[in-house]
Amino acid sequence: MACPGDRALQNSVTQGNLDQQAFRRSRSLIVGIALIGCAFLGWRGPTMLRFAGLQDEDCYAIPGLTILENGIPRLPHLPSRNLDSPYYRSDEAAYLEPPLYFYVQALFYSILPDIYGTARLISAIAGIVILFSMARLAVLCDMTVPAALWGAGLFMMSRWFYFNATQARPDTLCSAFGLLTILATEAWIRTRHRKWLITAGALIGFGGLTHPFALVYAVQMAGWTALTERGWQRLFVPATLAVVAIFVACLWLPLILFLPDVFAIQFQNQFLHSRGGSIFVRSLWPWQSIAFHVGFLWPHINPWQFCLALLGPVFCIWHGQREHNALLKTVGWLSISGAFLLCILVGAHHPVFGYFSYPSALAFIGVGYAIDHMLSWISTKFRFGRVMAYTLAVCLVVSMLMGSGIRVTAAYLQNWNNVSFNGPRFAHDLLRLLPEDATYLVDEEFTLDFIRDGRKTIAFRAIIEGSLPESTPYDYRIEGRSTDRYFRGRNWDDTLEWTVGEPSEPHGIYARIHRRHQ
Structure with missing residues (x-):
């Protein structure tokens, strides 16, 4: 019979081995995501820094310059006096979007050259934050490191990601706040440390200061926390999230009070118009809105990558139910509900490809899990399973090159010294x-x-x-x-x-x- 001292020693050794395994796993994950991030910057960097202005960047890349002049985000090249225009008096103050992205942009302009490429760096860095958040969430769902890296790597190559992460727009930064909010909320549910609840609320607020589509994950986190609580906590926890988020979002108030009448007109024309019908009607009958956005996303993303994003949440929900993995199921439902809420909030009047980087990032966590399971099954099931799995893995990576902009990147590299490519x-x-x-x-x-x-x-x-x-x-x-x-x-x-x-x-x-x- 083992004495208590022997059992204590054995438990200590076992715990030490577990700690070493966890450390090696974390190190492998960090190194893998860092390599994926470096691959993204190496691949997209030449065009990101050298492209001329892209769609809508004549609006999104300008306010950082005016903030450096007088602290106010403005659009001096849009001196509209049309009361029906979202640009009404935007040469005095721009309220078309919340201002956080523009103040971050001003910080970048104060350090780096004020060119389009500098404004795009914000989206690129936010994109890398999304990749790290995806990998962390995958590990929390008890996925292997290869599964986490498959999800993040394929998402990095996808059209769901690269358009938004290489342009001067607030979409990717807002999506990054959304993924970080999910991580903070998960930490609150798992540990019950109040700091994580406050952090989640603050991240929602910062997301709201970046783009109104942060309302999507605000609604989701309120619902998630309410479903995991009991009794009066069902109201208290979502209310705490809301109070903290609103408190942070109120940082916009001083700028609003600078020209409140201009804010009211711009905000009305940009967000509160009647195009696409009322949100209430769209919520009851969402099919027109869903069909509208699917109709734009299907050809823009391409059918293969669109179907991959459908596979991810379905696999998460099915496998989560099978393995009694609550967080894995939650990731699947967050992806589906995120896409649904975006369709409802925007309506059938305006295509918004960048917003869908948030639910698609969650979807690709499931894609990575499915691919890892499939490759593992092939490796063990067949005689030449390893060769077959390796071949399939290569085919998957190559398939993501369709529509990836690789020809444009090649053209810019081949014409590096040509002024028409700079x-x-x-x-x-x-x-x-x-x-x-x-x-x-x-x-x-x-x-x-x-x-x-x-x-x-x-x-x-x-x-x-x-x-x-x-x-x-x-x-x-x-x-x-x-x-x-x-x-x-x-x-x-x-x-x-x-x-x-x-x-x-x-x-x-x-x-x-x-x-x-x-």
Whole structure:
């Protein structure tokens, strides 16, 4: 019979072995995600830093500059006085989106060059935070390290992720706050340490200061905590989340009180309009909204990656039920409900690809789990199972290259010294050709560069979207690829003077300079 001292020693050795295994597992996970993050930056970095302005970046990349001037996020190139426009008096203060992303942007501009690439770095860093959060959540669901890395790695390659994580938009940062909120809420449920509950509420608040779609995970966390509590705690815990979140979101108040009437008009026109019908009606009959967003996402994401995102939560729920894994089931339901709530909140009037990076990240946790199970099963089931599993793994990775932008990246690397593949340098050379005292109507590809250079700038969208009258005077119109893509058939009262760059090059940068008729 073993004496108590022997049992204590044996327990100590066993605990030490478990600690060593946990340490090695954590180290493998961190190293793996770090490598995935480095692969993402190495792959996307050249284009992210060198692209000219992309869709909507003429709005999202500008306020950081004006914050450095007077502390107020503004859109000086959108001086609208149209009461029906979301840009109403946005040259004085911009309330179209909550301001946290813009203040982070100002911090980046104060350290790094004020170019589009710097604004995009915020999304890239937020994207890496999402990858780390996915891996951590996967491990908490009792997945293996390979399963966690499969989910994060395939998501990094997917179109669900890379568009949003390489553009100057608040979507990815808001999604990152959502994943961190889930981790904090899970820690509260597991440990009952109140600091995690407060942290979760604060993260919801910071998400709300970044983008209104944070309401999605605010609703989800309230529901999750209510379902896991008993008695009066069912109300107290969600209420605590709400109070902390609202307290943090109130950091926007000083800016709102600066021009409350402008805030009311911009916010009404941007978020409280009647397009798409009422939220109540959409909640009762959501199919039109769901069909609308699926109709845009299916071709944009591509059918294969769209179906992968459907597989993930289904596998989480099925396997979680089978293994009595409550957190795994919760991840599946959070993914499904997140996509559903996004469809309901946005309605059938505006495609929003970036918002879906939040539920799709949760879905790919399940994708990684399914792939790890499948490869393990193949490895042990068949005679040449390891070879078959390796071949299938390679095929999965290769399949994610469809629509991944690899040809664009290759074109930028092959033309590294070509000014038409270097947005900041192209804009610098273009500005040197133009008079400093003129007024410019500028495409979104060059708006940031013209404003940074102190030129009198009017955004192309200001006239296209009716924020400014068509009679608004300008001297030159700077037209780029996005103009050709969206507004080729529109007539203007100006004449083409010359072209910089080569429009026939499918991936390069070019500009057509038009002079207005006098």
